[in-house]
Amino acid sequence: MKWLSIARKLDGKQLRENLISTFIRNKMIGLLVLLSVTSIYALYILLTIKGANPSNQSINDVLYRAGIMSIGTFSFISIIFVFFTRNKLLTSRYKHFFSSLSMPSVEIILANYYYVFIFSLLFYCFVMIPVFLVIIFFYEITFFIMFCMFLMWLSLPLLFFLILNVWIASYLIAVRLNNNFRNSIVTILFIIFSFVLISINLFSGNYFSLLSLYLNSGFVNYIVSLLLLIIYISLNFWGLNRLSSIYLGNLFKEKLEDGFIKYKSVNISKWRNDPQLLIQIKLELLRLYRTNLYIEQFFIVIFLGLIIVASYKVLNFENFISIYNLVFQFGMIEAMIIVLISLGSEFFKTKFLIYSMNWNGYIYLFGRFLLYSVTNICIYLLFALGVSTIITGVNVDLLTSFQYIRIISITILAITIGFVWPVQEFNRLILILVFIFCYGIIELIIFNFNLPFSLINFLYGILIPFICVLVLKKKFLKGPITK
Amino acid sequence: MIEINIIQKKYPDFSIEDVSLSVFPGEITLLLGHNGSGKTTIIRSLLGLVHLDLGNIKLDNIEINFQNYNSYKKFKSDIRFIPDEDVLFDYLTPVEYFQLVTISNNIDSPDFLDFLINVFDISKYTKQLISTLSHGNRKKVQIIGQILCKPKYLIIDEPTNGLDPDMIIILKQIILKLRDLGTGILISTHDLRFAENLMNNVTIIRNGKIILQDKSDNLLKEYRTCNLEDIYKKINNDYYNFIEELIENEMVKHS
Numbered sequence: 238m239k240w241l242s243i244a245r246k247l248d249g250k251q252l253r254e255n256l257i258s259t260f261i262r263n264k265m266i267g268l269l270v271l272l273s274v275t276s277i278y279a280l281y282i283l284l285t286i287k288g289a290n291p292s293n294q295s296i297n298d299v300l301y302r303a304g305i306m307s308i309g310t311f312s313f314i315s316i317i318f319v320f321f322t323r324n325k326l327l328t329s330r331y332k333h334f335f336s337s338l339s340m341p342s343v344e345i346i347l348a349n350y351y352y353v354f355i356f357s358l359l360f361y362c363f364v365m366i367p368v369f370l371v372i373i374f375f376y377e378i379t380f381f382i383m384f385c386m387f388l389m390w391l392s393l394p395l396l397f398f399l400i401l402n403v404w405i406a407s408y409l410i411a412v413r414l415n416n417n418f419r420n421s422i423v424t425i426l427f428i429i430f431s432f433v434l435i436s437i438n439l440f441s442g443n444y445f446s447l448l449s450l451y452l453n454s455g456f457v458n459y460i461v462s463l464l465l466l467i468i469y470i471s472l473n474f475w476g477l478n479r480l481s482s483i484y485l486g487n488l489f490k491e492k493l494e495d496g497f498i499k500y501k502s503v504n505i506s507k508w509r510n511d512p513q514l515l516i517q518i519k520l521e522l523l524r525l526y527r528t529n530l531y532i533e534q535f536f537i538v539i540f541l542g543l544i545i546v547a548s549y550k551v552l553n554f555e556n557f558i559s560i561y562n563l564v565f566q567f568g569m570i571e572a573m574i575i576v577l578i579s580l581g582s583e584f585f586k587t588k589f590l591i592y593s594m595n596w597n598g599y600i601y602l603f604g605r606f607l608l609y610s611v612t613n614i615c616i617y618l619l620f621a622l623g624v625s626t627i628i629t630g631v632n633v634d635l636l637t638s639f640q641y642i643r644i645i646s647i648t649i650l651a652i653t654i655g656f657v658w659p660v661q662e663f664n665r666l667i668l669i670l671v672f673i674f675c676y677g678i679i680e681l682i683i684f685n686f687n688l689p690f691s692l693i694n695f696l697y698g699i700l701i702p703f704i705c706v707l708v709l710k711k712k713f714l715k716g717p718i719t720k
Numbered sequence: 721m722i723e724i725n726i727i728q729k730k731y732p733d734f735s736i737e738d739v740s741l742s743v744f745p746g747e748i749t750l751l752l753g754h755n756g757s758g759k760t761t762i763i764r765s766l767l768g769l770v771h772l773d774l775g776n777i778k779l780d781n782i783e784i785n786f787q788n789y790n791s792y793k794k795f796k797s798d799i800r801f802i803p804d805e806d807v808l809f810d811y812l813t814p815v816e817y818f819q820l821v822t823i824s825n826n827i828d829s830p831d832f833l834d835f836l837i838n839v840f841d842i843s844k845y846t847k848q849l850i851s852t853l854s855h856g857n858r859k860k861v862q863i864i865g866q867i868l869c870k871p872k873y874l875i876i877d878e879p880t881n882g883l884d885p886d887m888i889i890i891l892k893q894i895i896l897k898l899r900d901l902g903t904g905i906l907i908s909t910h911d912l913r914f915a916e917n918l919m920n921n922v923t924i925i926r927n928g929k930i931i932l933q934d935k936s937d938n939l940l941k942e943y944r945t946c947n948l949e950d951i952y953k954k955i956n957n958d959y960y961n962f963i964e965e966l967i968e969n970e971m972v973k974h975s
Contacts, residue, residue, distance in 0.1 A: 502847055505819035516823070527811040527849065589803045592767070593866065594824040595796060717768040717786045717796060 240344035244351035247330065252352065259658060266657065273675045278363065280681075285367035289375055296376050300385050303368050307389045308396065310364045315357040315400050316431045320424075320536065321666050322353050323404070326488060335485050342482035346401065354397050356667070361393065391466055398473035403430045405477070405484045412487050420529050424536050432543050513597060517604030524583070530576045537572040538616055542624045544568070561625075567673050569620055573613040573644070574651035574669060580605060581656035581713070588718050598710055598719030606649060613644045639690075642698040647676070653705040656713045721745065721781075722799070722873055722904065724766045727774035736761055736928040743873055743904040747920040748895065751908040752952065758928040759908045760804070763877055766906075767801055768792060797825075800871035802862055804878040810851035814842060814861045817850060821865050829868070836864045839890060855882040863891065873904045880911045888914060912948040919948070924955055931955055 260267040325331075326349050334340045334348075369386060376382065407426035414422055503523060508516050525531045541564050548560040584591070591601070617640065651672060660668050683693060726739040736758045743749050753759050764770040766777060768786035777784045779798065785791040809817055818833055837843050840860040845853055850861060859882040866874065879895075880888050895918060899905055909915050922939060924932040932955045934942075943951050953960055 502813055503816055505816050505823060509823045520820070524809075524811045587807055587809060589801065589805065589807045590809060590865075592769070592796075593800060593869075594821070596824065716789055717792050720789050 239340065240348040241351065243334070244348040247348075248352045255661075255664065263657065270671055270675065273678045274671065277674050277678050282367045282370065286371055286374065289371040296372075296382065299372060299376070300382065303365075303372065304385070304389055306368060307361075307365055308392070311357060311361045311393050311396050312400065312431075312434065314360045315354070315397050316427075318353045318357050318666060319350070319400055319404050320427065321533070322350075325349055326485070332489050335489060342485045343478045345485060346477065346481045350397075350401060354394075357397065358393065360670070388463070388466060391463075391470075395466065395470045395473055398470065398477055399434065400431070402473060402476050402480060403427065403434060405480045406430070408484060409480070409487065420532060424532055428536060428539055428543070432540075432547070513600045514604050514607075517596070517601055518608050521605050521608055525576065530579070534572060534576050534612070534616075537568075537575055538619065541568040541572060542620070545620075545624050565620065565625075567677065569616065570647060570673050570676065571669055572616055573647055574672060575665075576612075577605075577609040577648065578651050578655040578665065578669060578672070579660050580652055581654075582659035582661065584656065584713065585659050592718050596719050598714030598716075601719055602652075602706070602709055602714055606652065609652070610645055610648045613648055614641060617641075617644055639694065639697070642694055646697040646701045649702045649705040650676070653708055656709055721779075722766065722906075723778040723781075724762065725775050725778075726762065726765060726772055729761060729765065729770070729772050729775070734758070734928060739925065739928070739930055741766075741906075741923055741933075742921075743875075743906045744921075745872065745904045746899060746902045748899050748905045748907060748918050749921040749923065750915050750919040751906060751923050751925070752910075752912070752915070752948075753925040757925045759925065760877065762925075763801075763875060763906070763908055766875065767799070768795075798872040800866040800869055800874050802866050802874070802876045802879065804881060806855065806858055808850045808858055808861060808865075810849065812850055813847050814850060814853075814864075815846040817861060817865060818868060821868055825869050827869060829870070832870075833864075833868055836867060839894070840864055840887065856884055856887070859883055860887065867894070867898070871903060873906070874898065875906045877908045878911075879907060879909060880914050892918065912952060916946065916948045922948075922951075924952065926956065926959075 326345075331345055331349060334345050335342070372378075372382065372386070404427055407430055408423050410426055411422035508519065511519075545561055545564055548557045552560065621640075654668070654672055658668060683696065688696075722743045724739070724741050726736050729736040734756070739758070739762060741749065741751070741762065751759050751762065761770055765772055765775070768777065768784065777786075777795075779795045784795050809820070812820065814837075818837075822828060822833070837846060840863065842857055842860050842864070845857055850858065853861065863879070876895075879891060883891065892914065895905060895907075899918075899920075907915065907918065919936045921935055922932065923930060932951075936946075939951055940946055943954060945951065
């Protein structure tokens with residue numbers, strides 16, 4: 238198990254050090270985050286148990302729903318995690334393992350994705366444990382129930398291998414199709430394949446682990462379903478084994494070839510007479526375009542849009558509305574902050590350059606804030622007007638000013654969090670999820686107090702932005718780095 | 721003239737005490753010392769990036785207040801810094817980066833830029849993203865970006881890291897030319913051979929304290945050699961004797 242020790246020594250060590258240093262540096266923020274996550278989780282467990290209605294539902298129905306939810310949740314989480322850690326393999330240490338240590342490619346892939354799997358599993362547990370608690374509390378635990386739950390857990394590595402295979406296959410197809418727009422094609426293919434994968438698993442019930450629900454008797458059937466699952470996992474692993482060497486070969490070759498891609502230059506000299514604010518906006522746009530960050534945001538928006546449309550087509554109205562609200566409340570926030578949360582780490586990375594550029598700190602911040610606010614309002618309108626009103630017929634009042642004020646507060650708050658806790662490739666998604674949970678709690682508290690609407694507007698539109706700008710300017714964008 | 725006077729800068733496991741350093745126009749000041757001796761802290765304090773517990777920074781005898789823009793405005797326009805860290809806007813091409821430097825600092829010298837691009841031999845890479853350049857070429861882009869501003873004072877941390885022998889020789893000539901044209905230069909380096917013919921003033925620090933500070937002419941008189949390595953060894957004599965003794969005894973024991 239060389240790959241496991243490599244994963245633990247490299248990623249595990251880095252993760253431990255990051256966590257310890259972050260919590261030591263920001264004890265209060267760490268405590269607040271921990272408290273918020275614990276509270277929202279306790280609330281979630283209570284609501285799930287309270288909402289359970291064992292008298293009306295047979296154990297088979299409950300298990301079937303739990304199975305579907307299990308597959309959907311884990312697939313969704315791992316798809317997002319695999320996508321956002323795609324550049325992790327490009328660090329020099331993995332290239333070194335590939336070229337110098339003659340380590341089998343599949344082991345490099347396993348080492349790279351070990352913690353990604355662990356995190357997917359953690360978030361899966363976060364969502365699924367209350368569902369399992371309902372089964373344990375309200376139903377008599379039989380061997381059959383335990384077996385079904387065991388199969389659900391066992392099917393997780395299968396799903397993960399499947400998603401890795403889909404990612405690698407998308408990449409290899411994209412490389413063969415077109416080299417110049419490779420990143421965009423990989424993203425689009427991965428969206429399509431992942432969507433198909435989730436749809437097949439979720440809605441057709443065509444999944445081996447669920448066979449046991451229908452073969453609800455006899456020891457032989459248990460053995461058969463277990464064997465089928467193990468065969469399916471092995472097949473996926475075999476596929477991963479075959480694809481990984483081709484994938485890594487292409488990936489590292491591509492890294493070398495990247496040097497020879499010439500970009501169409503922008504004549505920055507022409508910006509000389511532009512106002513500073515416009516220069517900052519153009520510069521940030523160039524960064525987002527060339528680092529493919531906008532593509533990531535596009536990926537999330539399309540993915541969430543597809544989920545809404547698919548739920549509308551497949552689920553009944555009641556279930557659709559609950560999915561819709563979830564996506565509209567939390568998914569959209571994720572789509573909005575996924576890019577701007579990295580602004581802080583970009584600032585810290587280039588602060589010596591910013592020092593020599595003599596830029597004004599307020600203009601640096603305001604230019605980016607303006608750009609991200611406009612992007613976020615566009616995302617909101619796309620959801621509210623495009624997905625909700627036109628496709629699903631859910632009426633959203635576009636003229637409610639509070640939604641726009643809320644978007645502005647989310648934007649500035651996420652920028653501030655990105656500065657306080659600079660993100661890396663590895664912790665970006667965790668930070669985003671923590672942000673969404675904490676923001677959810679704050680909103681829950683604010684709206685539970687029945688505060689006057691003018692006070693809520695003041696809080697979102699003036700107080701939060703004012704505090705954030707003050708923290709950013711006094712603590713980070715201060716002199717002499719910026720004016 | 722830039723002066724830095726650090727009376728005290730304390731960290732949990734390290735401190736810098738009583739360090740004074742000056743950079744004069746038209747002269748090169750060398751800052752030498754072992755890893756962790758405090759060189760980078762001194763440079764960052766000079767730039768106002770590290771807050772001093774006790775001490776000050778002066779430009780032409782006027783103390784700089786880094787909390788007040790009017791106070792450090794002139795300082796920032798006079799000074800340029802080339803860090804040891806590999807820091808650039810990776811999403812730009814070198815030529816875009818140079819253009820950004822010129823418009824941000826309100827300078828316009830296309831001929832000088834062409835000259836620097838040719839001298840540092842990066843014309844082949846100017847339309848390639850900076851993120852795809854080799855470490856050496858990135859270092860060249862960093863150096864050009866700062867020299868382009870024709871600064872009054874230039875601070876360079878480890879200038880030779882990542883550069884090939886050709887470029888080290890060329891950089892040395894450019895630094896000497898800048899000095900002759902009146903630029904005050906502070907160089908922090910481990911490369912004693914590179915620094916040898918460059919120095920006008922030398923400061924050697926060990927564990928946050930100055931152990932030697934003098935002009936190069938005085939050093940030549942005192943130590944009767946221009947060889948910086950010999951001078952460095954003599955200054956750190958106790959340390960090297962201890963290490964030699966240790967190597968002699970322990971290596972034999974373990975072989």
